[in-house]
Amino acid sequence: MRITLERSNLLKSLNHVHRVVERRNTIPILSNVLLRASGNDLALKATDLDLEITEELPAMVETAGATTVPAHLLYEIVRKLPDGSEVLLAVNPDGSTMSVQSGRSKFSLQCLPEADFPDLTAGSFTHSFKIKASDLKMLIDRTQFAISTEETRYYLNGIFFHTIETGGQLKLRAVATDGHRLARADIEAPSGSEGMPGIIIPRKTVGELQKLMDDAEAVVTVEVSDAKIRFTLGGIVMTSKLIDGTFPDYQRVIPTGNDKEMRVDCQSFTRAVDRVSTISSERGRAVKLALSDGQLLLTVNNPDSGSATEEVAVGYESDPMEIGFNAKYLLDITAQLSGEDAIFLLADAGSPTLVRDTAGDDALYVLMPMRV
Structure with missing residues (x-):
């Protein structure tokens, strides 16, 4: 693999994907980001086995290929390179290291094989709908603070999304509670969300999603099944497991x-x-x-x-x-x-x-x- 790309584009994408990677990992490959170059694009992918983010960005691909390198290390290197510079990523012939070059700076990073990188297989999604990023952000912003951090009541460690008929209208509702306070927010249910299962989106996924929605005008495609959810926002695809539990009957409180x-x-x-x-x-x-x-x-x-x-x-x-x-x-x-x-x-x-x-x-x- 040998590719050249803009430092600012690479940094922005690495900023999105490297946050998913946990700092301490017992499985070495989970500390890495997968880089896959083909055509005129570089695809980056990172996962912690519960949450996966992939993003594609334009690149000049001389030689197609794929490898994995330490995510936080690559992010820090690119962050410290000068503004406006171009970055050359090249994997050596035996695939054990990748060089990162920009101007007079050159780094060599240890690689792990692409074949070892886990894939969060999504399966099939039962419901799909489009929602304005500003609406989704509003639902999250209004409720996120009330998510519980208590691990014993794991089913409260996220935001409960479901559709509900209220006042003759179908609403998409977000609810979070930690037992001391409860937050509830509604928007008009987007077309396609009717009859979707009630789902609990984990705290970490909610936090990452919030950071990705900086462009409020964008439209997010949401796909839902009983066990997983996928958000597509421009060139970014985020897939997450859902919390497997029953959210309490919040209406009673x-x-x-x-x-x-x-x-x-x-x-x-x-x-x-x-x-x-x-x-x-x-x-x-x-x-x-x-x-x-x-x-x-x-x-x-x-x-x-x-x-x-x-x-x-x-x-x-x-x-x-x-x-x-x-x-x-x-x-x-x-x-x-x-x-x-x-x-x-x-x-x-x-x-x-x-x-x-x-x-x-x-x-x-x-x-x-x-x-x-």
């Missing part, structure tokens, strides 16, 4: 009878929570909300370092009440709201609270209270 409404300016509230939580201990980041007519008093008490209070004007006309929340969870939710005001629907100090966005009803959040 969404309260319906919360009759106390608090409306507050989102920015003022966020800044106030951020300020008072400075004094809270990392472990129990509890902030107390004391509500009375038109007024909210935020209080944080930390026996080790002191206390903090701040008053915020709110729209509230129900009975006075006090309720405590984890400050970080509050800030995570308000960071997702795009409207000027946040609407909190409360019941009592021990019941979950509902948070809505004034910018639209396509997203909804549930937050469990803390004892304060």
Whole structure:
């Protein structure tokens, strides 16, 4: 294999694929990226056996061929080459090393044979649909923060995507929860998604997908089966295993009878929570909300370092009440709201609270209270 290509193109593609490769691997081939040159293209592929990304980019191919080299090492070399330079990749005749040349720089990397590189066989997909990258990104952005990191409840370690009929319309819905908070976002169901199975997309896949969708105008082709999902975005194809588990019945935890409404300016509230939580201990980041007519008093008490209070004007006309929340969870939710005001629907100090966005009803959040 002997090819020449633009450093900027190679770096961009390596940036997409090398992130999938785990830093520590017991299987040496999984530390490598597969390079396959043919026609006028170079195809790169990386996998961790659960997630696979391939990308094609234009190249001047003198000699076709394929090999695998350490992914992070190649990425670092190309990243440090000068802007605007051209890179020559050439595999030596016995296939044991590949040279990377640019200007006066020359590197030699150890190769492993292409035949050893695993393939994440996708099988057949039962459903296929196209979705705007901006819509998919919105569903992920609004829910990703609530994904659980607790390995024992592995079925919560991702975002649950499914279609649901609501208000006479079919919606594509994303839901994530860690047991303390729940995030839900909807868009109109794209054509072809009707009847697709409910799927749980793993946290790592969600994170990689988010980074790939920097071009919001693009259209993503999504293919789904019971066990796998594939996203095609331009020249990038990402295939991932799905979490094999049953997502809990999240509808049961969404309260319906919360009759106390608090409306507050989102920015003022966020800044106030951020300020008072400075004094809270990392472990129990509890902030107390004391509500009375038109007024909210935020209080944080930390026996080790002191206390903090701040008053915020709110729209509230129900009975006075006090309720405590984890400050970080509050800030995570308000960071997702795009409207000027946040609407909190409360019941009592021990019941979950509902948070809505004034910018639209396509997203909804549930937050469990803390004892304060």
